[in-house]
Amino acid sequence: MPEPIISVENLSKRYLIGHRTDTDAPFQYTALRDVIGQEIRNVMRKAGDLLHGRQVIQGDTVEEFWALKNVSFDINQGDVVGIVGRNGAGKSTLLKILSRITEPTEGRVTLRGRVASLLEVGTGFHPELSGRENIYLNGAILGMSRAEIRKKFDEIVAFAEVERFLDTPIKRYSSGMYVRLAFAVAAHLEPEILIVDEVLAVGDSEFQKKCLTKMNDVSRLEGRTVLFVSHNMGIVTSLCPTAIWLDQGAVRERGAAREVVSEFLSRRVPDRDRTLQLGNIRRHGRYDGPLRLESIEWLSGLPLRHGEALKARFHFDITGPVSAIAIGFGFSNTGGVRLLSYDTDFQDGFRPDLAKPGRYSVDVTIDSLPLGPDIYSLDVGCRSGDFHALDYLPACYQIEVIAGANTPGTIVREGAGVRLLSDWAWDFDAQSRRDEAISVAMPGD
Amino acid sequence: MQDVIVIEAGLQERNYWRDLWRYRELFYVLAWRDLSVRYKQTIIGAAWAVIRPFLTMVVFTVIFGRIAGLPSDGTAPYPLMVFAGMLPWTFFSTSLTEAAGSLIGNSNLISKVYFPRMIVPTATVVVAFADFLITFAIFLVMMVWYQFAPGWQILALPAFIVLAFAASIGPGLWITALNVKYRDFRYVIPFMIQLGLYVSPVGFSSNVVSPQWRLLYSLNPVVGVIDGFRWCLLGGQGGLYLPGLAISVVVAVIFLWFGINRFRKTEKSFADLI
Numbered sequence: 001m002p003e004p005i006i007s008v009e010n011l012s013k014r015y016l017i018g019h020r021t022d023t024d025a026p027f028q029y030t031a032l033r034d035v036i037g038q039e040i041r042n043v044m045r046k047a048g049d050l051l052h053g054r055q056v057i058q059g060d061t062v063e064e065f066w067a068l069k070n071v072s073f074d075i076n077q078g079d080v081v082g083i084v085g086r087n088g089a090g091k092s093t094l095l096k097i098l099s100r101i102t103e104p105t106e107g108r109v110t111l112r113g114r115v116a117s118l119l120e121v122g123t124g125f126h127p128e129l130s131g132r133e134n135i136y137l138n139g140a141i142l143g144m145s146r147a148e149i150r151k152k153f154d155e156i157v158a159f160a161e162v163e164r165f166l167d168t169p170i171k172r173y174s175s176g177m178y179v180r181l182a183f184a185v186a187a188h189l190e191p192e193i194l195i196v197d198e199v200l201a202v203g204d205s206e207f208q209k210k211c212l213t214k215m216n217d218v219s220r221l222e223g224r225t226v227l228f229v230s231h232n233m234g235i236v237t238s239l240c241p242t243a244i245w246l247d248q249g250a251v252r253e254r255g256a257a258r259e260v261v262s263e264f265l266s267r268r269v270p271d272r273d274r275t276l277q278l279g280n281i282r283r284h285g286r287y288d289g290p291l292r293l294e295s296i297e298w299l300s301g302l303p304l305r306h307g308e309a310l311k312a313r314f315h316f317d318i319t320g321p322v323s324a325i326a327i328g329f330g331f332s333n334t335g336g337v338r339l340l341s342y343d344t345d346f347q348d349g350f351r352p353d354l355a356k357p358g359r360y361s362v363d364v365t366i367d368s369l370p371l372g373p374d375i376y377s378l379d380v381g382c383r384s385g386d387f388h389a390l391d392y393l394p395a396c397y398q399i400e401v402i403a404g405a406n407t408p409g410t411i412v413r414e415g416a417g418v419r420l421l422s423d424w425a426w427d428f429d430a431q432s433r434r435d436e437a438i439s440v441a442m443p444g445d
Numbered sequence: 446m447q448d449v450i451v452i453e454a455g456l457q458e459r460n461y462w463r464d465l466w467r468y469r470e471l472f473y474v475l476a477w478r479d480l481s482v483r484y485k486q487t488i489i490g491a492a493w494a495v496i497r498p499f500l501t502m503v504v505f506t507v508i509f510g511r512i513a514g515l516p517s518d519g520t521a522p523y524p525l526m527v528f529a530g531m532l533p534w535t536f537f538s539t540s541l542t543e544a545a546g547s548l549i550g551n552s553n554l555i556s557k558v559y560f561p562r563m564i565v566p567t568a569t570v571v572v573a574f575a576d577f578l579i580t581f582a583i584f585l586v587m588m589v590w591y592q593f594a595p596g597w598q599i600l601a602l603p604a605f606i607v608l609a610f611a612a613s614i615g616p617g618l619w620i621t622a623l624n625v626k627y628r629d630f631r632y633v634i635p636f637m638i639q640l641g642l643y644v645s646p647v648g649f650s651s652n653v654v655s656p657q658w659r660l661l662y663s664l665n666p667v668v669g670v671i672d673g674f675r676w677c678l679l680g681g682q683g684g685l686y687l688p689g690l691a692i693s694v695v696v697a698v699i700f701l702w703f704g705i706n707r708f709r710k711t712e713k714s715f716a717d718l719i
Contacts, residue, residue, distance in 0.1 A: 015717070032627040100452060100559035101716045109452040123557045128482050140474035141558055 003112060004074035005193060005225050006098075011107035013068040013093050013249075067093040069249045070107070077113075077192075080219040080226040082240035082257050084264050086303065086400060090249040091229050095119060095197055098227070113192025113225070116142055120197070122182030127171035131162050131181055134170055138185045152188045159214075160184035187214045194218065195227045215239060237261050274298045276397050278380060279317075283393070290320035291382055291390040294359070296329075305404035306373055306419065310366040316382065316391075317359055324351035324385025327362055331376040332395065338379070339418055340371060351385055370418045373403045461709065465561045472564045476571035479543075483572055494576040495583060498531045505531075505648035515649045518675055519682025522591045528584050529678045530647045533609045533670045536577040538638045543569035544617035545624045545634050548715065555715050562712045563705075566621045570614060584678070596680035605673035608697060612666040615700030618708040625715055646671055651686070659689055666700060669693020 068090045075081055085091050096102045098109060099117035124141040125134050135156055139149040149156075157163055160181040162173075170178060196215070216239065218224050230236050236243060236257055243257040245264050253260050279294040298304070299311035314327055328343035344362060345351050354360065377395040384390055407419075484491050502524055509515045510523035517523045544566035548555060551565050588595070624630045645667045646654070654662050662668055669690045676685045 032629050035627070096716065097452060100450075101556065103454055103456075103713055104452065105454060107453075111450040111452070112448075114448050115450065117558070119557045120553070124551075124554050126478060126482060128485055129478065133478075133481065137474055137478055140471050141554065141560075145470055146474075 002077065005077045005079075005112050006075040006227075007110045008071055008073050009108050009110075011068055011071040011094075011097065011109060012066060012105050013090075013097060013102070014105040015065045015067055066249050068097070068104070071246075071249070071251055072107075073244060073251060073254065075225060075227070077225055078219065078223045079242065080215075080228065080240045082236035082243035082261075083227060083229045083246060084236060084243055084261060085246035085252075089246040091246055092197070093249075094246065095195055095227075095229060098195055111193060114143070115193045115195065116186070116189040116191035117195035118142075118186045118197065119195075121179055121186065125170060125178070125182065128169055130169055131157075131166045131173070134181065135185055138182065142186060142189055143191075144189060156184045156188050159187060183211055187211070187218070190222075191224070193225045193227070197229045212239060274302055276378075278393055278396060281393055281396050283391070287389070287391045289390045290318060290322050291325065291384075292317045292319075293327075293380055293382060293391050293393065296380065299363070303400040303402045304369055304371070306371060306401055307368050307404040307406045307421070310369045311363065313361050313363045314380075315359060315361045318354050318357050320357065321353070321355040322384055322390065323353045325354065325382060325390065326351050326384075327380075327382045329364075329378065329380045331371055331399065332379060333374070333376060339376070342366065368421060369401065369404075370420045371401045372417050372419045373401055373407060374417075375400050458709075458713075461561060465563065468560045468564060471560055472568055475564060475568040479569055479572045480575055483575075491579065494579040498528070498535050498580050499583065502527045502531055509648040513649075515653055518650045518652065518679050521679040521682050522593065525584075525587060525591055525593055526650060526675060526679060527648060528587060529675045530645075530671045532577065532580055532584060532678075533605070533674050534642065534645060534647045534667065535580060536573050536609055537613050537667055537670070538641070539576055540570045540573035540613040541617050541620060541638060542634060543573055544614075545620045545631060548621055548625050549628075549631075562715055563618065563708060566617055566708075567614060570610065570617065573613070574610075594680070595678050598677045598681045600677075602674070602677040605670060605677060608673065608694060609670045611701050612670055612693075612697040615697065615702070615704035618704035619700075622708045622711040626711060641665075641667065650675070651689075652684075659686060660692065663689030663692040664696055666693045666697035669697070 071090070071094065083091055083094070093102070095117065096119075097104050098111070099115065099119065101119075122138065124138055126137060129137065135153065136146065136149055140146070144152075157166065160177070160183075162177055162181055165173065165177065170181070173181070212235070215226065215228075219226050226240075228236065228240055240257045242255065243260040244251055245253040245260050253263060274297060276296045276298075277294070278296065279292065294315045294317055297313040297315065299313055300309055304310060314329075316327070326343055326345040328341060330338050330341035332338045342364060344364075376399050378397045378399045379392075379394045380396060381392040381394075382390045505527045506524045510517070510527070517526045547566045547569045548562065554560075554565070555562065620630070620634060624634075642648075645665060651659070651662065651668055651672055663686070670693065672686060672693075673690065675682075
């Protein structure tokens with residue numbers, strides 16, 4: 001039994017998430033002015049606490065977050081393994097550790113062979129440089145020596161089909177050419193271990209096919225090991241014989257790709273996870289009126305599925321009489337542009353008056369969710385008859401929509417957009433009718 | 446022979462210098478990329494390296510040499526003396542500015558590929574050195590213009606160029622690390638450089654500093670570099686103040702050690718911060 005080419009033993013990665021006491025906007029980086037400002041606020045707060053005789057709390061709260069916890073697995077030479085899991089399951093962290101971008105907190109990984117990781121195509125491409133120069137640049141970044149690149153140069157250029165534009169700065173390339181060139185460099189790396197993250201989700205379908213064939217060759221014919229992460233379950237099952245399902249930073253299941261993927265898609269989300277709490281979210285604005293949205297219960301389950309039925313229940317509390325209320329929710333893309341909205345009063349205009357304080361709920365049923373597979377942010381709100389907003393929670397949650405039973409495999413995750421069911425009529429006989437017309441026009445020879 | 450890579454907490458630390466050597470090819474390529482991007486299609490790129498020090502030299506000659514009437518080093522023409530100081534100073538300030546922004550500018554690399562991060566800021570110093578060579582060519586032209594020949598001291602110039610590298614890389618690495626951690630630090634850098642221009646003896650000779658302050662003044666490592674350059678290029682006219690030079694060398698080495706140290710402390714978290 002040969003040694004496994006990749007062995008991962010008890011791998012864990014911890015991130016520390018600092019919580020600010022007086023702001024809930026997470027900053028991506030620290031600014032000196034924030035640190036100074038925060039220190040001053042901390043001192044002021046502590047002084048205030050002392051004056052009022054409260055307990056002095058040291059510092060801001062820091063929460064531990066384990067992106068990976070005790071992950072262990074072995075991969076043998078020549079295996080092609082797909083890694084699936086929903087967002088935040090630890091896939092990216094695992095890839096980052098395997099490609100040595102970040103260090104693990106605990107555990108160890110042994111890689112027996114040269115590793116190339118493709119977390120992105122065209123890493124380090126410089127728009128001002130020519131195609132030729134970028135091949136050398138990108139190759140060096142991916143770990144090829146100049147001699148190696150020189151040897152492979154013609155092959156790379158032929159694969160990318162950019163011969164005529166070799167000395168053109170790549171800022172003038174079309175996006176298709178750019179992706180082709182980037183993948184061509186990566187495809188000729190010849191590492192023993194190739195780590196690929198979602199890079200096939202770009203480029204036209206013709207080129208995607210070419211990439212898939214190349215990846216197939218790399219693994220089947222050349223006996224290389226491939227770790228492949230994708231949200232496109234169709235590609236995972238067609239490319240990888242086996243798969244690993246990561247869930248909340250741990251390996252949930254490992255086995256034949258088809259079984260793991262179908263298990264992953266049909267997983268039952270526990271009931272407590274089907275409810276999104278709204279009551280404790282901080283409101284931006286004065287929404288302290290008589291109505292407060294408390295939670296959304298996704299009766300048809302999470303994640304939401306494109307093209308399938310959606311049932312949800314909105315719970316809200318009433319503390320005083322309200323008239324003519326309407327509740328609505330909507331989905332926005334990551335750029336904050338609203339793509340889809342649903343309201344209780346659309347169509348029939350019915351807006352109930354509620355006087356008695358207490359907990360109420362309203363159910364919504366959507367026959368077929370038109371949102372394509374992607375991540376959206378959820379907006380929820382409620383207004384009364386005079387269009388006065390009673391409660392409003394823009395972008396309160398990130399919601400993942402995954403491919404449904406009828407979603408075509410050609411739809412890639414990002415930018416899938418809104419897809420409605422539509423009727424289409426094909427005409428396959430056009431060519432033969434035209435041939436007929438020609439033969440009628442030129443009779444008798 | 447098969448490569449075996451072991452990934453474990455803290456292991457990257459131990460193999461650091463070996464990895465740095467292993468990735469030297471990437472260093473060449475990044476330096477070459479920065480160079481060709483700078484001098485490609487932008488005529489101004491090369492022209493900038495000529496115009497900037499030249500204009501500064503003119504201004505300093507007028508202000509310090511004419512209006513303030515400060516003395517030059519020996520018989521050397523004032524503009525030549527200013528320019529000999531400008532050479533290491535522009536090298537120092539360009540490397541500092543370029544290095545500081547380098548990691549942010551290459552954030553897509555940092556978050557997608559592994560390599561010893563020190564490669565990025567040090568590769569930008571090569572660009573600053575290319576600018577230095579251009580400025581040096583102007584200096585030679587000026588020497589011909591003033592019919593001023595350097596002495597045997599010019600043979601020591603490579604040693605001072607090495608010192609200039611050490612004095613630039615140390616603070617450069619430190620500032621780079623700070624700049625990743627605290628993004629608004631970049632607003633402080635131009636101010637520091639502007640201040641440094643007047644604190645360092647660029648527009649005037651350090652011989653105008655009174656002797657009892659001279660040793661303290663040399664705590665600024667750039668002082669030693671500039672004095673050394675002038676001594677080499679102006680035929681030893683101003684003399685070399687050896688205790689000051691020794692202090693500058695020591696401070697530069699301490700800064701270099703400190704910069705590398707700080708950089709490596711923060712380096713591990715760069716991918717998480719960017």
